[in-house]
Amino acid sequence: MTERSALQRRLEEGIAALGLTLPPEAVPRLLDYQALLARWNATYNLTAVRDPAEMVTRHLLDSLAILPYVTGATLADLGTGPGLPGIVLAIAAPGRAITLVDSNGKKVRFLREAIRALKLDGVQAVQSRVEDVEGSFDCITARAFASFADMLGWGGHLLAPGGRWLAMKGRRPDDELAGLPPGFVLTAMHALAVPGLEGERHLAVIEHAPAPAPRAAAC
Template sequence: MPDPALRAELAAGCQKLEVDVSPAQLDLLCEYLALLAKWNRAYNLTAVRDPAEMVRKHLLDSLAIAPLVLGQRLIDVGTGGGLPGVPLSILYPQREFHLLDSNSKKTRFLFQVKTALGLDNMTVHHARVESFQPEALFDTVLSRAFASLQDMVSGCRHLLADGGHFQAMKGIFPETEIADLAGVCEILAVTPLEVPGLAEQRHLVDMRLLSPGAS
């Protein structure tokens, strides 16, 4: 049984974010949270130890981008403990999510999550992003705290289908990082996010590669 207080906080947070979650999805999110807290003790998946803090800093933080996420086939690069990939997989069972990480402990944990939660729309890959060759390209490459925007674009462009989007979760407005992509990417939107219970700044950067010859 999920912790009633944590479930209530998560439900209230989703309501504030205007993210529509069913009772069954709330239960899955709470089950994921319990697995994350349990495995974190041995595997050091996240520096956040308190489950109540995990609700705000991990689950609601990931779900804040849900209304803005594009595409049918998506990859979460450097997913770590499965953020934002696992919450989004739970929220959007009709979409295809691929979670990529080079850390074998983290991908072992994610395989456990996939099995325990029955997430058939989620695929886990243990590989370095630079060497990963997917069977098919992705509509959207997602990242959360993955290094700079420039590193994300240069390291992941081989994963993106024509016309696809890079969507990067950042903290403060990444003015310098955006400037570094001049001539490489078109910045489609930088959306400020308000995460319930979190006073820190959050933004989602939506980008698309410029076609050759474009300025």
Template sequence: MATDLPPDLRPMLESGLEGLALDPSHAPRLLAYLALLLRWNAAYNLTAIRDPLEMVTKHLLDSLAMHTYVDSLVDVGGALADLGTGAGLPGIPLALVKPGLRVTLVESAGKKARFMRQAIRELGLADVRVAESRIETLDEPGAYAAITARALATLPLIIELGGHLLSDDGVLLAMKGTYPADEVAQLPAGWTLRESHPLTVPGLQAERHLVVVGRG
């Protein structure tokens, strides 16, 4: 499936995976996902980024920069809900490099949900499912040990839309650019900042942070 991609993509991705302390042997399946995304993107406009080299950095490696923070979910069998996931980012790349990670991809747009179902089938992701739903109407209260969101909304709005999905001790793993001090200050009552971690994305100069929010 990855034969349609430029030949320099694989070494670039392998180098990025090594930079994130991930096994470069994950590269073929990640590139298979990318090839499928490129094909669907031509017809369905799933993502604004269309250059394959840019997709490696801004889609795959950017999604994977938070990978160490889902290890505890794998260890205890906890589930992750990826809210407003679009074409499956970061949920599908995370699932590809973390076997056993249970992921629900929450997306209301039908064409994006159809793409993700196809990707799940082709990539054999048995622990990944699509919930074709608006976040706030997904009727799975307390079902998740963690929720994540990438470039979706402010922290208060993410909590407003998806906080009901978290178990009592569950956490929001929010992927942000610069540290969102104003958003942290506006967290709703009963929610608090647990941790904040600067992230390094190989090949990307922009700031990235993982912000962890839980019930106070």
């Protein structure tokens, strides 16, 4: 069995365990992305994960685990690094306009090459601090990016009305809930079971707090 066929088997088994159905071309394109990341990583140190099989688990399957919770036509992936989860989501569910945001120049250069090489329509990479990004997005993803207070303090302006912020965490971040800025509310906390990955994984879903109901006029 070649290395790629072994990685494909690991990926396909993980996708099945997650209960996902992806487009027919998704698996080979995800493996093309992993191979490109591994090549660039040898020179530019884009990720601490270097073993290809671990990349499948820690990068591809970990990103795919949040796919059922992604909504809307536009998505911003903040602090995306080498495109996690943004590029994985773009391959797994094409057709959504995705903006990948990172302040690191070498990572953004890799993102732009990945977008070109993988022919990811509707995906763009922006080199910027989160607080300087402009726009409005139906869905925002952030993978181990910062605390709730910092994430929403820097990027809360990017979440469209009715939008959904998906914060990927390790341990259940109950201690961060008190730091939610005014105007935002935690609507769900999902424990994620990532195939082959030890340790806890959680997804916090944050939305705009509902406007208070108008007070009835006094008679």
